[in-house]
Amino acid sequence: MPSSISITAAAAEPELLDLPWHLPLEDWPKENIAALPKGLSRHTVRFAHLNDHVIAIKETLFDLAKREYEMLRKLEKLDIPCVEAFAIIQEREDLDGKPLPAVLITRHLKFSLPYRAMWSQGLREQTANRLVDALALLLVRLHLAGFFWGDVSLSNTLFRRDAGQFAAYLVDAETGHLYDSKLSNGQRENDLEIGRVNIAGELMDLIASGKATDLDPGTVSQRIVDKYRELWKELTETETFDDSERWKIAQRIQRLNDLGFDIQELSMAKDQDKRTVRIQPKVVDAGHHARRLLLVTGLDVEENQARRLLNDIDQYSLANAHLGFDEEVLAHKWLSEVFEPVVGAIPNELLGKLEPAELFHEVLRHRLKLSEVQGSDIALVDAVRSYISDVLAERRDESALLSGSPVTDTISLAESIPTGLIVVSDDETGDWRDKV
């Protein structure tokens, strides 16, 4: 082992010292490596086990690692969905005393999936659209916070299931800048254009790999621009209406709530003629439903999952209104009588398959399907039993998805491989012009 390494860490986990830092990441032994699927990266990236969790390790230059570490921590404080910066390690040396690159360590986001993992299950355009929608929402949130990404792509994002939709998390902040002031339109437009081209490239690559067929990269990638614009407009646009139409204020707030946002600050002004009113949301916060659910039940889940659970709580409350309890008490009764029994019914060995809130959402969906088939209401307990045996047991484990494929796929731009003769068999068959 080398004499010393320097660790800057957000949490003290002495076991970090036991990992083989004297080896280049490429050469880490199998027992340290967690075989998770990952996106394309310019750097060597590996997942490793540390105590009961998984960490992602990226080899890079120290200055870049430090910058990204600090950036991720700032974003975290701003409540932006992103991976959690965990540590930087520098002054690594191999056994001969030769210096090794610094590494940035982030915690692996449990139950998250890289976009390429979705395709291994055979991806349809609908799923691709949902991923892009999630990315568009993430980009809007980043821009509202003053963050210019500079490398918007599916590869730089992780996705968590969110009640039939996806929630996107930023993974790579290497190229980003956080500005004190608002981003200019040019900066936002540039991020959108980078995203549009990157997404198209990523989808074309999937098609070239044979993993996706029924997709039009041009249409799907254009969607990030359209979705983003739609959201941005709703969140920031000034609306003008007649003084007699004040109900439009409540309507605007409702629309923002439906999109998952709360208004912290709204500017209202009356024009000089005193006939027209102008409103503009000033500060908006994402997570409207997630916050409400957290407040009434203590459950911390994704936005759409929260929406789904709140709906179920509403139904439960309606059915039990005669008991005369207030909303919070009913929510707690729902938690102990509905939610917890369903999650508690899942056998331990199947708990790693999906997050509890996502499981609950799937059980509800399964129950609806069964009820439709049977033409009558199915009891929740029967739906759970059927779901466990018919659906869940067949699913793969997603808490830290283990894949059979090679560990990581690194295509490094800055790799110094000696240039030499490359054997002709490296050429693909056919004329390159046919594919360009």
Place this chain on the structure above:
Amino acid sequence: MATVSFKNATRIYPGGTKPAVDKLNLEVKDGELLVLVGPSGCGKSTSLRMLAGLEEVNEGGIYIGDREVTDVPPKDRDIAMVFQNYALYPHMTVAENMGFALKIAGVNKDERAERVLQAAKLLDLEPYLNRKPKALSGGQRQRVAMGRAIVRQPQVFLMDEPLSNLDAKLRVQTRTQIASLQRRLGVTTVYVTHDQVEAMTMGDRVAVLKDGLLQQVDTPRNLYDRPQNVFVAGFIGSPAMNLVQLPIIDGGVQFGDAVLPIAREILAKATGSRVTVGVRPEKLSVAPNGLIVDVDVIEELGSDGYLYGRVQLDGAEQNIVVRVHPIDHPMAGDKIHLQADPEAVHVFDAESGERLN
């Protein structure tokens, strides 16, 4: 191909009192590689981002060719940011990697193939067009990434510290490649770096900025030989130019126990009784009399040596660097006298810092 002009271009950040870029007037010639250089916070990246359309221009304007682009969205400016963390797609061939963005943009197949072929020829990638990135060397992969920008045939390339994520060795290699490729392509290029050596080795011309103000724009040779003010004199060159304030006397300035001759008409332009005199390390030599220096360290670099010492001026101590013979040189602890080559002396006003000779 096009020229780029900044005309009184000014950027003031919201809440800021001082402009980040202050009335920048700069003309980049057609086909030129112009480097913007300066210390952190000098406004070089802001200037580039203004040209890219990423920063608002609060006053003045920016032109590409004859077209004013001040309010044009980035993607309609016909510019390309190069080396901006391009990913290579492992399942696509080199040709596909280079040309896919054209496909999305609706460029027809023949045109795509033609542009990819042209770029591949320039980048020495023609034999590899039908290969996947994995079968390429590191350098070839970098060139493929470059090809992605080239096939778009932009009027201007923009590069913002493109080498900052490379290690020192690869940085030197890559900067040579970029400069030679730029010359072959002949596309107007604006390049930002904080590293004056990078600026001097790459640029046809170099613009030095400080505190949002353009200090000087000139060829590397002229920046080195005729810096227009004290800042440029101290910023350009490594090791840096020696800059000392000396009293004006009859026939020149007091240089230790000797007189350093400077023409009367030059000294007549000075506002005070002193001037700032600049001498590069290679223009100082050990002599029987002159500036008295205590030698601290000698650095022997093989072909060259550098002497680091201290001089007392008005009771204050100042560091001095002199290029010396790598073997035959004074020793640490010696007290020596230094003479300056009168032909290579830079004279600046002690108050304004502007060049006088």
